[in-house]
Amino acid sequence: MSEVLFLAHRIPFPPDRGDKIRSCHVLRHIAGLAPVHVACFADDEGDMAHEPELIAVAASHCLVPRTRSLKLAGVEALASARPVSLTAFADKRIATYVAQILAERPISAIYVFSGQMAQYIPATFAGRVVMDFVDVDSAKFEAYAAAARFPASRLYAREARLLSRFESDIARRAHASLLVTPEEAALFRQRLTPGSEPRVMALGNGIDTDFFDPEGMPPAPEMAGEGPQLTFTGQMDYPPNVAAVEMFAREVMPQIRATFPQARFNVVGRAPTLAVRSLERVNGTRVTGAVIDVRPWLAGADLVVAPLTIARGVQNKVLEAMAMARPVLATPEAATGIPAREGHELVVASGSDALAKAALSLLHDKVRAATIGQSARAFVLEKCGWAGVLAPLAGLLGLSGPESPRVAA
Structure with missing residues (x-):
């Protein structure tokens, strides 16, 4: 044999x-x-x-x-x-x-x-x-x-x-x-x-769609009483992830908090570098470090963001969020290799101003955001087993x- x-x-x-x-x-x-x-x-x-x-x-x-x-x-x-x-x-x-x-x-x-x-x-x-x-x-x-x-x-x-x-x-x-x-x-x-x-x-x-299933998954307790919630997940000593969250926390979040003062940006992932840890409380940023289960942090997100400017291959973080029926806002780099329809199963924007505009649009229109999230899960179920x-x-x-x-x- x-x-x-x-x-x-x-x-x-x-x-x-x-x-x-x-x-x-x-x-x-x-x-x-x-x-x-x-x-x-x-x-x-x-x-x-x-x-x-x-x-x-x-x-x-x-x-x-x-x-x-x-x-x-x-x-x-x-x-x-x-x-x-x-x-x-x-x-x-x-x-x-x-x-x-x-x-x-x-x-x-x-x-x-x-x-x-x-x-x-x-x-x-x-x-x-x-x-x-x-x-x-x-x-x-x-x-x-x-x-x-x-x-x-x-x-x-x-x-x-x-x-x-x-x-x-x-x-x-x-x-x-x-x-x-x-x-x-x-x-x-x-x-x-x-x-x-x-x-x-x-x-x-x-993607393991049985594991990443929003049914019956409660939000992380830390997310209660605040909002809206924006979440990024990833290995936080990986340089492209570090650059992405620094840009989003310092350039995009101020624009979002001008309209939603209580908005929180959750940076969820193991091994955060000093640069990442220093973002704690900056423009509503929360750095969790390693978590036992990432799904509650996705379940509680009003919007999952993937603002990478250097990205190679398919971003698992995007597929996981889509499987959890979350609306995802990604840069073109982070969306590469995912044949989802822009504006239907995934929202794509480039640059801090465009990302802020797209995020605000989704946060204002909860019905549209929920529809995109449901369409995202349907896409993953059909295409990504x-x-x-x-x-x-x-x-x-x-x-x-x-x-x-x-x-x-």
Whole structure:
């Protein structure tokens, strides 16, 4: 019987952030097709505590605490002319486990989640490689370089250049390279080394509509007696999220509170940076930090906002809010890859003034806001279930079934 090796830069449990949500559902789906062996990293002790969940789904596993600091990885990368992203995730224990599994088990395919883990694909492996880039990391670092000051801009530009070359090399090696949206797939294809013609396609993200169901879900108690409530959810040490909430708190909220003085902006998510924590009470902003369950903070929101200006791939935060039947106001960057109808299932605006105008319109017209929320949930129920989204994986891995993703680029 064919077996699969699954490589991921983070343990897929718990599925409480964008990359883990995707990797968790992909891993569970593959485990339903064939025995799967997993090699991945743990960021901290909290991640290590979820090893039993990994044991429950994997035929075997190697979970390695990632202890190398980003600063040390940067120094090593500069000395070796390698991308920092690869150096930070280089570990002999993972390499040894991969070699052992390939030698001892009938591995017919390797599924690689995130480009950092592609360094572990042996040149001699004769089976299929499915490379899930998710989004174009090199383009993200180019955006960082454009926004940063020297010397950070120079370091980001170096990372973008080296990663772009590595991405092209891996894409040529893979049976298929997956990106999360048709737009990301098209961008990836444009950036490939001239002369290479790898198989690049889109495989979207789904949403667990049974879990993200507004029925019977009360608002967070902290939201009582104030309002209207605007909510942002996300990993709050991720630079694009940090920039988004800073802009919204400082530039958009003053315009909203001029009409609704009691309006609150809830920034909900783990690991808030100092810059995020400093927003507490600024123009009605509340920073929650990590919460046990994000759903009450969505259920109590009059409006969920996703004001990102740098965004790669599908934003899970948008799909989760839509599944909870909340009206969502997003920038074009945050709405990319979600084929919802603007003004019907999702509202899109760009720039602080336009975002404020759109938010005020929805807050004034509660009937329209509720209609958009209900339409958003109907859209997610029809288009975004994980089972349908991941159905092509069997064919891509050579296990069975068709190979064409539902959303192909």
